[in-house]
Amino acid sequence: xxxxxxxxxxxxxxxxxxxxxxxxxxxxxxxxxxxxxxxxxxxxxxxxxxxxxxxxxxxxxxxxxxxxxxxxxxxxxxxxxxxxxxxxxxxxxxxxxxxxxxxxxxxxxxxxxxxxxxxxxxxxxxxxxxxxxxxxxxxxxxxxxxxxxxxxxxxxxxxxxxxxxxxxxxxxxxxxxxxxxxxxxxxxxxxxxxxxxxxxxxxxxxxxxxxxxxxxxxxxxxxxxxxxxxxxxxxxxxxxxxxxxxxxxxxxxxxxxxxxxxxxxxxxxxxxxxxxxxxxxxxxxxxxxxx
Amino acid sequence: xxxxxxxxxxxxxxxxxxxxxxxxxxxxxxxxxxxxxxxxxxxxxxxxxxxxxxxxxxxxxxxxxxxxxxxxxxxxxxxxxxxxxxxxxxxxxxxxxxxxxxxxxxxxxxxxxxxxxxxxxxxxxxxxxxxxxxxxxxxxxxxxxxxxxxxxxxxxxxxxxxxxxxxxxxxxxxxxxxxxxxxxxxxxxxxxxxxxxxxxxxxxxxxxxxxxxxxxxxxxxxxxxxxxxxxxxxxxxxxxxxxxxxxxxxxxxxxxxxxxxxxxxxxxxxxxxxxxxxxxxxxxxxxxxxxxxxxxxxxxxxxxxxxxxxxxxxxxxxxxxxxxxxxxxxxxxxxxxxxxxxxxxxxxxxxxxxxxxxxxxxxxxxxxxxxxxxxxxxxxxxxxxxxxxxxxxxxxxxxxxxxxxxxxxxxx
Numbered sequence: 001x002x003x004x005x006x007x008x009x010x011x012x013x014x015x016x017x018x019x020x021x022x023x024x025x026x027x028x029x030x031x032x033x034x035x036x037x038x039x040x041x042x043x044x045x046x047x048x049x050x051x052x053x054x055x056x057x058x059x060x061x062x063x064x065x066x067x068x069x070x071x072x073x074x075x076x077x078x079x080x081x082x083x084x085x086x087x088x089x090x091x092x093x094x095x096x097x098x099x100x101x102x103x104x105x106x107x108x109x110x111x112x113x114x115x116x117x118x119x120x121x122x123x124x125x126x127x128x129x130x131x132x133x134x135x136x137x138x139x140x141x142x143x144x145x146x147x148x149x150x151x152x153x154x155x156x157x158x159x160x161x162x163x164x165x166x167x168x169x170x171x172x173x174x175x176x177x178x179x180x181x182x183x184x185x186x187x188x189x190x191x192x193x194x195x196x197x198x199x200x201x202x203x204x205x206x207x208x209x210x211x212x213x214x215x216x217x218x219x220x221x222x223x224x225x226x227x228x229x230x231x232x233x234x235x236x237x238x239x240x241x242x243x244x245x246x247x248x249x250x251x252x253x254x255x256x257x258x259x260x261x262x263x264x265x266x267x268x269x270x271x272x273x274x275x276x277x278x279x280x281x282x283x284x285x286x287x288x289x290x291x
Numbered sequence: 292x293x294x295x296x297x298x299x300x301x302x303x304x305x306x307x308x309x310x311x312x313x314x315x316x317x318x319x320x321x322x323x324x325x326x327x328x329x330x331x332x333x334x335x336x337x338x339x340x341x342x343x344x345x346x347x348x349x350x351x352x353x354x355x356x357x358x359x360x361x362x363x364x365x366x367x368x369x370x371x372x373x374x375x376x377x378x379x380x381x382x383x384x385x386x387x388x389x390x391x392x393x394x395x396x397x398x399x400x401x402x403x404x405x406x407x408x409x410x411x412x413x414x415x416x417x418x419x420x421x422x423x424x425x426x427x428x429x430x431x432x433x434x435x436x437x438x439x440x441x442x443x444x445x446x447x448x449x450x451x452x453x454x455x456x457x458x459x460x461x462x463x464x465x466x467x468x469x470x471x472x473x474x475x476x477x478x479x480x481x482x483x484x485x486x487x488x489x490x491x492x493x494x495x496x497x498x499x500x501x502x503x504x505x506x507x508x509x510x511x512x513x514x515x516x517x518x519x520x521x522x523x524x525x526x527x528x529x530x531x532x533x534x535x536x537x538x539x540x541x542x543x544x545x546x547x548x549x550x551x552x553x554x555x556x557x558x559x560x561x562x563x564x565x566x567x568x569x570x571x572x573x574x575x576x577x578x579x580x581x582x583x584x585x586x587x588x589x590x591x592x593x594x595x596x597x598x599x600x601x602x603x604x605x606x607x608x609x610x611x612x613x614x615x616x617x618x619x620x621x622x623x624x625x626x627x628x629x630x631x632x633x634x635x636x637x638x639x640x641x642x643x644x645x646x647x648x649x650x651x652x653x654x655x656x657x658x659x660x661x662x663x664x665x666x667x668x669x670x671x672x673x674x675x676x677x678x679x680x681x682x683x684x685x686x687x688x689x690x691x692x693x694x695x696x697x698x699x700x701x702x703x
Contacts, residue, residue, distance in 0.1 A: 039698055040364035041390045062686075062693040132531050133539070149530020238530070239672055254361050257660025258386045258698040 070245030093174035112168030123232030349600035478533025489513035
């Protein structure tokens with residue numbers, strides 16, 4: 001009996017160990033560090049809520065303006081990227097269901113592969129595409145803009161690379177869940193005279209409600225953690241208008257000179273809280289509307 | 292059931308074994324960390340290989356470590372896996388010494404009498420000396436350098452700019468309106484370093500009584516002078532890759548680093564030379580520089596024998612680091628730079644006379660990294676006229692002060 005009750009732990013054991021070592025303990029330590037002043041080398045000095053006070057209320061402080069600017073830019077990215085990262089994959093998934101579409105798996109693979117390419121490699125390719133001297137945009141389409149150095153183009157290239165790399169993941173989830181919807185429903189709806197739009201809104205959408213909620217929440221949380229795209233494509237410019245919060249956090253903790261890890265941790269904890277609250281809200285609202 | 296449990300146990304054991312494998316090598320090995328992730332790493336690999344081929348009692352194991360400073364703080368915290376020897380940058384020395392994480396080179400220097408100030412470029416040696424104690428032995432100086440396109444200089448008939456080895460901002464401005472469309476006089480590569488050089492040219496500094504001095508007249512003047520070049524349309528446009536434009540043959544001068552010479556040399560048809568960074572005045576010039584320094588992070592497990600062995604390795608480097616010149620760096624060892632072979636390297640220009648050697652300026656202010664970060668973040672926008680200079684200088688000063696305030700109380 002005793003042996004039996006232990007068995008499950010051996011199955012979840014490896015995951016549990018990895019989770020505790022690489023996620024739980026660092027998270028707890030990160031929260032602790034946010035209440036300290038710490039240069040990563042000497043012992044952390046407990047300062048209570050001082051870091052949070054500076055970040056949230058001391059309008060004179062560099063850290064206040066960095067946090068606010070970073071959060072603002074992160075929110076801009078979330079608002080711009082999340083809807084398209086839901087709608088485009090959904091559209092692709094639905095259109096791939098059409099009877100006349102051939103080579104569905106090939107198309108799916110082509111769309112999915114960019115997600116497997118590392119962000120730095122992808123950013124190099126895309127920054128060459130948008131390069132003023134060498135790029136396609138300027139030589140073929142005759143654009144005269146330095147994309148990474150002017151708004152709104154800087155955001156545009158960040159969003160383009162994000163969509164390029166991000167549609168595949170959600171699309172696969174949608175395709176899998178759409179294929180699970182009973183064909184009978186579509187056939188009977190068709191017999192009742194429902195058009196494609198009606199079939200989509202009355203059958204497809206309600207049937208894939210949970211995958212939709214899941215992807216919406218996860219895509220949003222992922223978008224809040226954006227880092228690689230702006231770092232590689234614009235380096236936060238022009239005039240720090242694409243410097244997202246993760247970039248400030250990293251600069252403070254692992255940037256030039258002595259580390260300011262306490263302040264960086266406090267910013268990270270605040271970002272985590274924002275993600276937590278927004279994800280919970282999304283889940284609550286969508287789930288309520290759905291039922 | 293037993294079988295399944297066995298498999299799970301093996302899995303867990305494997306995980307433990309894999310994670311546990313991150314320990315240090317055996318005791319007759321000098322673990323040597325460097326942040327040399329690019330081509331530089333390969334040249335250092337070769338040097339280490341050459342040293343190990345001499346069959347020393349302690350062999351050196353070169354570990355190229357990306358994100359090295361983050362990893363250093365991790366190993367120092369845990370006390371495990373601290374490397375025996377590491378290469379750090381000059382601007383890290385003051386804070387590492389203040390935090391008490393560097394071992395003095397005293398034992399090493401006693402064991403190897405040739406590891407002494409006289410045998411190295413003075414500023415490379417001095418940057419590792421804090422209050423009379425020597426903490427580092429230098430490998431090189433890597434400096435801001437200005438490459439010129441020989442064909443373009445000829446085309447615009449301005450080869451005379453190079454006569455006195457100082458290209459002044461006035462000389463650059465004299466080309467206004469004389470260039471073909473698509474050609475530029477200078478690019479904005481390493482602009483922050485160029486700004487920091489002008490501060491020296493103007494007799495300014497970045498600290499006053501230990502406090503950071505960013506919002507100063509010298510800084511303002513330095514930025515204003517460089518802004519003139521941009522305003523005249525002579526600097527490569529904002530946001531464009533001026534480094535590539537130089538390699539493409541559209542820019543007369545490129546203000547990048549000594550290490551770029553190998554990349555420029557690989558560009559077909561680019562006929563280039565090197566000179567000093569342009570200056571605000573014809574009387575003086577400065578090339579902002581940094582240095583790769585051998586250092587020993589505090590580690591109680593490092594035996595005296597090992598320190599002596601490290602000394603042997605550093606002595607070997609002192610004598611044989613001509614290999615390092617291939618990476619484009621200015622070698623710190625006088626024996627190497629005085630050898631005739633070294634003259635074939637383009638960077639030997641910077642050690643060709645005393646005035647050149649003096650021009651290699653390494654900032655040693657404790658909070659220099661924060662000042663440099665502020666300059667790098669804001670200088671581009673100031674020079675391009677995207678922001679108001681006075682307001683931005685206030686922001687920069689505050690930026691540095693806030694960061695220092697955080698760091699200060701965090702340290703013991």
